[in-house]
Amino acid sequence: MEAFMDTLTTINQRHAIRNYTGAKPTTEQLKQILTAAESAPVAMGQFERYHLTVIEDPDTLAAINTAAAAAFHGDGGPMLYGAPVFVLVSVDANGGELSNADYSSAAIIAHTMALAATDLGLGTCYIWGAVAGLVQSPDTVAQLQLPAGFVPTCGITLGPTTEQYAPRPVDEHRIGVTQL
């Protein structure tokens, strides 16, 4: 599938999309996004410590949504925004605690997928809140069949959207910068 943005355009136009048509991404789109994930860097090149779970099964999506909502406010709200696909990034904690580099690597994998999805014109949103809720429900985590010792850290929703990507004005000072 042909990309239609250059990198800086993709970075500028990407924004969090929380509305989905309900249609699924094509197999080819999903493959390209997963290939992008496999291109992402991870700390110390320890790729074997990261795992992606591509969740399209409606019952599993609903279970994650319910577990996440229960952890936050209990009303079963749309923590995954009704997206048809959720890609979860998990990391091998090896029985201990995850490090800053572990979380950062997982985030970079997620962001790489989000940029690829944007480039393909698909909607995508970073999902940390729902994953924080998910990990409080061991029964739901067990349904995900993660490799032993792996812990969910973050993910992205994916799906076609009616929202358009368009040039965005960027406030150049919203993140503080010191130049020395």
Ligand SMILES: Cc1cc2nc3c(=O)[nH]c(=O)nc-3n(C[C@H](O)[C@H](O)[C@H](O)COP(=O)(O)O)c2cc1C
């Ligand atoms: C680390 C991280 C975690 C985020 N977690 C969530 C989340 O759980 N749910 C959500 O709807 N958006 C989440 N977001 C999206 C941010 O709210 C969003 O990117 C930010 O408000 C800037 O908006 P933009 O992405 O449209 O530029 C997250 C973004 C990042 C970088």
